Amino acid sequence: MMPKIQFDSYDTTGFFDEMVMEDHSIQPHYQIFKERIQKMGWKRLNFLQHSADRAQLSLGMTFNVYSDNQGVERILHLDLIPRIISGKDWAFLEKGLKQRIEALNLFISDLYNEQKILKDKIIPKDLIFSGEYLKECEGLKPPQNVWTHISGSDIIRDGDGRFYVLEDNLRCPSGVSYMLENREILKRTFPEVFEKLNVRPVQDYSHHLRDMLESLTPITPATIAVLTPGIYNSAYFEHSYLAQQMGAELVEGRDLVVEDDIVYMKTIRGLQRVDVIYRRVDDEFLDPKVFRKDSLLGTPGLFNAYKKGNVVLVNAPGTGVADDKAVYTYIDKIVKYYLDEDIILPNVPTYLCGEKKDLKYVIENIANLVIKQTDASGGYGMLIGPKATKKEHEEFRAKILENPRNYIAQPVLNLSRVPTLTEGSIEGRHVDLRPYILYGKDIKIIPGALTRVALKKGSLVVNSSQGGGSKDTWVLDK
Template sequence: MYDEIFDENHLVRPHCEVLRQWLLQADEHLIAEKRREADVLFHRLGITFNVYGEDQGTDRLIPFDLIPRIISAPEWQRLQAGLRQRVQALNRFLYDIYHDYDIIKAGIIPAEQVFANNQYQPGMQSLKLPRNIYVHIAGIDLIRHSDGDYYVLEDNLRCPSGVSYMLENRKMMMRLFPELFADCPVAPIDHYPALLGETLRASSLNPDPTVVLLSPGRFNSAYFEHAFLAQQMGIELVEGPDLYVRNNQVFMKTTSGPRQVDVIYRRIDDDFLDPLIGNPDSMIGVPGLYAAYRTGNVVIANAMGTGVGDDKSIYPYVPEMIRFYLGEEPILKNVPTWQCRRKEDMKYVLENLHKLVVKETQGAGGYGMLIGPASTKKEREWFKNAITARPDNYIAQPTLCLSSCPTFVEQGIAPRHLDLRPFVLSGKKIQMVPGGLTRVALKEGSLVVNSSQGGGTKDTWVLEGEPC
């Protein structure tokens, strides 16, 4: 297992020296008090989430760990280059499958995996989007394996969430431990809302566009983030009933009358955006929105139909996308993946369920997943039947050993597994702030970092220049 702070000789990594000194000098009672203070502040700010299906209907805090995850400047430079490359290729792929189909004609990706995909939107075919951008905001999940290298675990291209926690974690650390930042050249991230606003405005051909954030409402698990980002960008937070379509143009209701909307940063899935072409029972969408979109009178970020690009059955082809569209070798690695739709892959998976991670191709949030080494015989039997019934609905990967970082738990400080979700913005250029959301599996031995599955978060420090 790769340790983010100590090397194989149990020596502290150079860029983590200040953190080691801080931990050695940390007063246990003071740290406990700081943790309680953080919980109180997060509650007061409303930084909570809820888990769908829970009876109590109460918001929960995402556990916040006080020990930051540190990334050196050279590491981040390589990650940044790899993320730019990957998102650029994914945008090229999405344009291609709705226009020229070159990657399908070349035989690199089977046609049925694109056109029969539940997320494919035939109505997007031949639709011209400004700058050919489909994914304005991407959240790319990375893990570091025991070999010390980073791997992309999945690409989130529809409505990636979590950036508000990244920002609030940094604010909390600066409030609780300002002395650490005085000793360490940590790259700033507080300009993310400005970059996001710039990206959204750049998606419109209107030089002074009206941008809104469309939310499903306060019962959505990420509603805090919706309100936070709208406030930080200085744009209106709206829900479906706040908008209407007239003459294929989208308008927002205001106290001073209708106002035309040019860009919608949507936090609603495709099926619920417009009940006239999606789910007819949707009460959170805008009737007629799709027609306005097709006419080119409004931009939707991220574009409709982007879900094909983050389907887990498409994920294995991303390295080939990079070679095909960019003529470059992938900088970031993919995790080896078996596609159960292939007979030989399914045979291997069924025979090795006890040591593989099995995922639904369109699953999210840590649900619909089997972690073989931690599974029961009953769970493996259930997945065996499910895979046999719908092989195209599942992929499998080896059980990777996620890197660990010291974490405050009830017993004291102990290593816990973590991942990293950087947020990549595509507008006139591809931009990102240094770092991302680090999620940590707080349960001992667990590899599941999702907040809905008991995970927490950490501040992510990317160092500028020399190690601190």
């Protein structure tokens, strides 16, 4: 007979736990959920976890890991214990994210037009032009002057319980389909808890997304297409899922053709004009006539059609200039410059290896820092100093000294933890948070998020490609 589910011996030492406090009392907003799982017991909880895994497979919620030569599709493991966020905490996050995305959008617009922030020497020109700046976008004015239509900032809580932004994702942020499908699975698993807690809904995300896309063109009804690199892309499930949910067309670059600077989609009835493209293809692959000539993922002439205002691209090309991890270090100055406000959601303290003083500190203290490549994602190009070997320290020192601009460093943070099901027990695992922001006529933040969890004990890396999983995120009503 399995023992009852208890939290008396749950380890909270040295970390901020979002459910269990240091004296082993339960946070008020978790109390109802805790009582429910204790009432159901271990056998039922394990059965429900197994059912959730099967549901993910049957729904096709899988992804590819590019570094895995076996080419095996995996599920993003969904842990049944949700991450619950109080209404008060969410109101703070909403306010901070709206401020941040508004300032970043103004920043991108300025960089590709007047460049006032560079002329006023708030940010070094070299930092911008040596990064993800696209000269081809100079002079562009997207509809409603919105560049960052869909974004997902990664947020963590430190040992003090405060929220910090770890990085901004302004190009093609992924994961929202997992947020939506995780919710469907958890609603079926704990229906009575949802009702008692007044969890705010997320299932209308696809409607909000389509409304935002339609607001960018005067044409009604608008023809919307989701541009995917194809079935071998790691996020293909998400591309097809969002297209289906929105009633949009799912297309690859070869399905589109440009004639007289108008974009058309090939159909069995002939060519059909496309008005808005939600593209999940990186800038450099969009148009072989303008960017990479060897790209087979884009469509020749697409960028020129966009420049002439004949099609809307979401997100706008060029947004990568603002989610460069080196530019991230200037976000507090960007907010102050464009909005004349102090930043609400602060950054994690960051050392810019392109600065001589910071470079010296990083090289001398590499064993105690997290090193990140400024143009990498998915947990790649990263070193966690305390968990790395001396040989790895030396290898990264050499990489940094060879190209300092390409690296930043941050202190090792005690990421907050949330109880997670393991083999026969419940243990704390580190988490981060990716809320999703839609920006059309106004800024809308979906009251939910993708919580990524480091499933390996002691690991701080939550990325799915590095063995991480996910949790449903319950935002409680105010």
